[in-house]
Amino acid sequence: MKLSGPLNGRVALVTGVSRRAGIGFALASDLLAAGASVMVHSWSPHDAEQPWGADPGGDASIIGSLGGEGPHLRHITADFADPEAPDRVVNATLDAFGAVDILVANHARSSHQSLSELTAAELDLTWAVNARASVLLAQAYAAAHDDTRPGGRIILFTSGQHLAPMSAELPYAISKGAIHQMTLSLSDALIDRGITVNAVNPGPVDTGWADPELTAHVGRSLPAGRWGHPEEVARLVRWLAGDDSGWITGQVINSEGGFRRWVM
Incomplete structure (x- = not known):
């Protein structure tokens, strides 16, 4: 059964829905x-290459867990x-839901x-997937958006690289830094149309990728003694997607539970 709520009638495109x-x-x-x-986008081959692996049930289980x-x-x-x-993903959303x-x-x-390991090929690929695709998604969204509808929202994701170094993840950190910097300019490009643009830095979130040693180490740097939960990120995004956030744009919001990077 379809639930009603504050976003009833709105259409959302969410990228990166590859693991439950x-x-x-x-x-x-x-x-x-x-x-x-909601149109959900996934690309599970990326997760399959990572230490954490792809979702064991595949895309079918992910979609089934969301209700089918x-x-x-x-x-x-x-x-x-x-x-x-x-452009193809945005147009598929428009075709499926009409907006x-x-x-x-x-x-x-x-x-x-x-630094010693990075390659030009990986720099180019990571920038293309993380930063270039985010800009092109925003461009395609802007072309498809009906400004007579309420609640135009773009929500990007950065990763705290502006608050502390990520020297073991240079291509990722560099590309996420580009997302941080594009947020304000994209906001300015779209605010006259009533579309807000913000970015979220969710801080350390437990999605099963970290080993026990890293989990414990980072947990000591968080006042709650634990990593964030995906559901806590989702609540912030839901607020940014709704009407109550309409006066907020061009911001990078650090939602990190008091993360103290200096604690060793």
Whole structure:
């Protein structure tokens, strides 16, 4: 049964919904519960290359756990290394639901490369997936958005690289830094149309990727003694996607639970 809520009648596109343990899954689930119709994007081959691996149930289990495809939920796979993929994903949302009100660009590529390890190819690929695709998604969204509809929202994701170094993740940190810097300029480009643009730095979030040693170490730097939960990120995104956040734009919001990076 479709739930009604503060986003009833709105249409959202959420990228990076590739693992049930991930932030993207929590975002899609929360937006659906708030009443939105949601197009979820995934690209599981990236997760399959990572130490944490792809979702064991595959895309079918992810979509099934969200309630299955139907009038209010659709799914598309796309590799954002392809410069045409952002436009294709946005247009698929428009075709499925007749509108697109909310864009949540949550996808990310990680490569774990330090200065001595990084390559030009990985720099180019990570920038293309993380930063270029976010801009092209915003461009395609702006072209598709009906300004007579309320609640135009773009929500980007950065990663705290502006608050502390990430020397073991240079391609990722550099590309996320670009997202941080694009937020204000994209906001200025769209605010006259009533579309807000903000970015979220969710801080350390437990999505199952960290080993026990890193989990314990980072946990000591958080006042609550634990990492954030995907559902906590989703609640912030739901607020940014709703009407109550309409006066907020061009901001990078650090939602880190008091993360003390200086604690060793």
